[in-house]
Amino acid sequence: MGAVITVVGLGSGDPDRLTLGSLKLLQEAQERYVRTKDHPVVAWLEETGVSFTSFDEVYEAKDDFPSVYEEIVERLIAAAKTAPEGKEVLYAVPGHPMVAEATVKRLQERCPVEGIELKITGGESFLDAAFISLGFDPIEGFQLLDASELSGGRLDPRRHTLIGQVYDEFTASDVKLGLMDIYPDDYPVVVGHALGVTGAEQVIRIPLYELDRIQGYGNLSLVYVPASHDEQLRIRSFERLHEIVTILRSPEGCPWDREQTHQSIRKNLIEETYEVLETIDDDDPDHMREELGDLLLQIMLHSQMEEETGMFTAYDVIQELNEKLLYRHPHVFGNLSAEDAEAALKNWDAMKAEEKRRKGIEPEKLSALSGVPRDLPALMKAYKLQKKAAKVGFDWDSIDGVWAKIEEELAEFKEAVTGGHKAEDQTLELGDVLFSIVNAARYIGADPEEALSMTIAKFVRRFTYVEDKLREAGKTPSDSNLAEMDKLWDEAKSLE
Template sequence: MGNLAIVGLGPGAFDQMTIGTIEKMKNADKLYLRTEKHPVVKYLKEMGLKFETFDKIYEKGSTFEEVYDNITREIIEIAEKYDNVVYAVPGNPFVAEKTVEYLLKFLNGSDDIKVEVVPAMSFVDVVINQLKVDPIYGFKIIDGLSLDSIKPDKRCNNLVTQVYNRRVASDVKLKLMDIYGDDFLVTVIKRAGIKGEERFETMPLYSIDRIDWIDYLTSIFLPPVKNTFQERYDIDDLLDIMARLRSENGCPWDREQDHNTLKRYLIEECYEAIDAIENDSDENLLEELGDVLLQVVFHSQIANERKAFNFHDVCDAECKKMVYRHPHVFGSEEIATSDDVLKRWDEIKKDEKGLKSHANELKSVPRSMPALIRGYKVQEKAAKVGFDWDNVDDAMAKVYEELNEFKEVYKGEDESDKIEELGDLIFAIVNVARFLKIDPEVAVHKTIEKFIDRFKYIEDSAEKMGHKMEDMTLSEMDFLWNEAKMHNFNKKVQK
């Protein structure tokens, strides 16, 4: 059986290496260093230790993952040939060492190679000591090359490693500025623990890629954000702000609200977001989406206060729903077209909600929806089981039928008949819109905007003529209305 000892070379000073590590290296049949780029290597040479490094693999590899994988495989092959192999890595083997992670994973449960990991001092220990930071209050270590998938936590200390050149520093800076802002003060750390070479400098985040002394032993330290007034906020800040607004010493208006009183605001904010989309205004859309998000946070806080659920439960439920309803993305199902996706979505949704009859599925469309949208969706669901006209002409014939029925009652005195027949007519028109794949809500909205624009034209024209609309005859206003129609308001110019 082969024996593989994984040892740490410490932060960089020779006196920070443990006696156990030195003894392991002295007694090794084969000693391998992940890299020769470490300050203590010169002392190992002075001690007369013979070793090999894997720097040649770094030169050949196209990605770090490929490099680490090749080093791992080579170490395993060597350990299978020799009885006592020592593999030395910078710092502590368990801190920011991918090859150690890979080795332990591959050799887990192996009967051929016995693995021993010898503890060592890490550069993190030096950083904690120099900055006088107690990790008990939170200390997150992040690979600077993994910031896309592993985010810093603004509420605790963060140490970003692997900032080994200015290109990486620039990439790290851009990602961190999205979270902390440009002017947030950070500490750039180089060669921590190496006397005469270590460097700790505090500077604004935006400037970290402008310094010319970055090397392979450089990290970035970010302290916790403690100010209420920040350059950049995130969702956790919004949750804290809402909790404070609802607290005993918070805002009286916010404290008075409940789910029912907030209903109108949720609807209003959604409409304002839609308005921003239709106006093609990114600035307004950013603001209005924030207002919609605030409503979600507001309702979640109220629910949390009565121990029903919280914002994280909302996120959890939505993530689970998205994963479950996309088996073609997160599972093994294969779905080729968008139509197939929608069909599968409906099947999954029906199963989720326990809708055992088609009528129940129609009833599941929320009554609080705008009537045109609700009618459209109900007709869609009915059509999926074959309850539909063969073509749009048949649907249009139904419109004429309902129009004639409405004509029979609209001058009558029975209010319920008029409501019923008008509803039937509108419902039939919605059906035609569905056949034509036109959103009836959008169509009516455009007509309203067109009406407002034409009405404004009449008012502006009257003012230019020195008239008030109130003093004009209907025929005079109708003349201007026909003029307004010539302007084609609310129609996009084709490019």
């Protein structure tokens, strides 16, 4: 017989609920360990002569729970390997070994690797006592969460929610803040202490904001959040957004939304994008939040149209994005490293190229200019095309070549205009001038689209000043002369 570790559940805390089989195992074992002695059944057993070696001092020595659990597992494995032939190591844990017991989960992973047989004997879980004391049926919808991993994204208000591992007021405070991402401050919650333990059980019903203001938290404490079908509680969830858009596009939904196609709302996607950009330029977080929502709606509508044809859903879009982010950031989610933004970008480009190969595309055979969206604004498109060409060496050695090209193109443009060339030729020459200016922007590390946007904003600001001053004088630009407006323009310029 090889090394054996037997795990026994001590139940929810009431000695009367300890099973006969578990009691026999506890009494007959020669080498007993317990994760913590802070449990009513342990005290009762020791009074009957069943003693334990506890791991309570490990909690004091380590800085976090994962380190505690790893140390306990290491010690149990070492004890099992050095135990006399034919003798098992017994490890007792509160509640049921398979419910919210991290050390048992780690033993399940480690024991097969270490050649140790692992036996698990159940016990009454704290869930059994919670269902009775709190009076709800888990079949209605139920979720069990760990206080240390609580976040708004894991909460579903439609389900009864039990939150375990609420050891103290600090943990309760974290739980409160996590719940407030979804629930209102005065939402009714329940704190349960020592549920199922005769004479020690406490069920305290309070508004959410008082969760960290009550006493008595310990190893036998939990928080219960009753289920609710108030849709307002789901207003922050992506699932609710998906439902709303689905309803809008349904036969019973909005006639306008139902009639739209990809083409009919194509321009909306562009307009909403530019409205987001405007809030960024204005450094206006409140409007940015609103406009980002409008942009997200466009994405949801396009996704919903495809869901209706069976091609893909919004969740497929999210899946593909998540997979792309994970794959293209090997320096974050993999084994590569990136010391700076340039190195991170190289990793991104390398993984992007690898993705193409997996799709049967050979990046080496593609044009150096591929990958630039056809419908980008012309100034932005010129900038991206020039950057791609420069990457493969099609570029001037210095900015001197750029200046010469600007002068050349400007002279040709001037000749086309003053020489009375065809309008089409004049337009083409103007395009050449603009394209050469983009090269200058690239050389100084400026985005020409942003540069022009800044100049436009400056022009609007100064011209508005001119209009305001003329209005104060009872005039408009139409009934004033250029000299007068130029003077006000210079005033606006001096104020910047």
